[in-house]
Amino acid sequence: xxxxxxxxxxxxxxxxxxxxxxxxxxxxxxxxxxxxxxxxxxxxxxxxxxxxxxxxxxxxxxxxxxxxxxxxxxxxxxxxxxxxxxxxxxxxxxxxxxxxxxxxxxxxxxxxxxxxxxxxxxxxxxxxxxxxxxxxxxxxxxxxxxxxxxxxxxxxxxxxxxxxxxxxxxxxxxxxxxxxxxxxxxxxxxxxxxxxxxxxxxxxxxxxxxxxxx
Numbered sequence: 001x002x003x004x005x006x007x008x009x010x011x012x013x014x015x016x017x018x019x020x021x022x023x024x025x026x027x028x029x030x031x032x033x034x035x036x037x038x039x040x041x042x043x044x045x046x047x048x049x050x051x052x053x054x055x056x057x058x059x060x061x062x063x064x065x066x067x068x069x070x071x072x073x074x075x076x077x078x079x080x081x082x083x084x085x086x087x088x089x090x091x092x093x094x095x096x097x098x099x100x101x102x103x104x105x106x107x108x109x110x111x112x113x114x115x116x117x118x119x120x121x122x123x124x125x126x127x128x129x130x131x132x133x134x135x136x137x138x139x140x141x142x143x144x145x146x147x148x149x150x151x152x153x154x155x156x157x158x159x160x161x162x163x164x165x166x167x168x169x170x171x172x173x174x175x176x177x178x179x180x181x182x183x184x185x186x187x188x189x190x191x192x193x194x195x196x197x198x199x200x201x202x203x204x205x206x207x208x209x210x211x212x213x214x
Contacts (some may be wrong), residue, residue, distance in 0.1 A: 003061055005034050005109050010096035015039075015087040017161075022083045024068055032095045034064040039091030040148075045083045052140035054170050056124060057088065057148055064093070066117040075199055088161045096155050137173050144171065145191065149200055156203070160196035 015021050021041055022034055036058055043056040043064075058064055064085050104110050144167060149156035164182070168175040180199070185191045190206050192199045200206055
């Protein structure tokens with residue numbers, strides 16, 4: 001992605017950890033597209049019990065609101081739920097006017113960005129559906145690590161923001177189960193604990209386990 005191309009259209013903001021990047025309410029016009037340049041963000045909603053539920057994470061670089069914008073602007077689709085994008089770590093984001101984005105929709109870079117965002121969202125939804133129907137918690141954990149680990153030096157690493165509690169909440173399992181499975185992955189030589197983070201040591205084996213149906 002050519003970040004400089006898109007950054008020239010918008011205004012930059014630094015969002016502290018836990019801060020609100022944007023909120024999208026039912027029937028609300030989406031006036032801005034957000035580009036995540038640095039950090040990790042999440043798409044969340046609040047359940048009827050008042051608990052925060054995480055639906056998806058975003059890692060750098062990525063567009064945060066293209067898909068909901070397109071589904072409303074082009075299809076008129078509305079899911080009726082208020083969601084928010086929040087900063088899981090300190091984030092650097094660019095706020096781009098959505099009308100400007102539409103004006104330049106025929107530009108190859110914009111078309112590519114929209115297509116990539118839609119395809120990534122589709123793949124995420126398909127993987128999520130598959131996780132709900134098949135595989136063990138171990139498989140789901142391997143897929144989670146494989147999805148959200150980022151290249152840092154020689155190896156990919158899972159940011160320390162993904163604590164056992166955070167992962168357990170997303171996978172809808174007990175924190176003790178995550179701790180036990182992380183231990184299994186370490187003993188298999190697939191990952192290594194580095195401080196509060198997780199480093200992938202064997203990419204191929206992680207991929208194999210993530211694609212298994214055990």
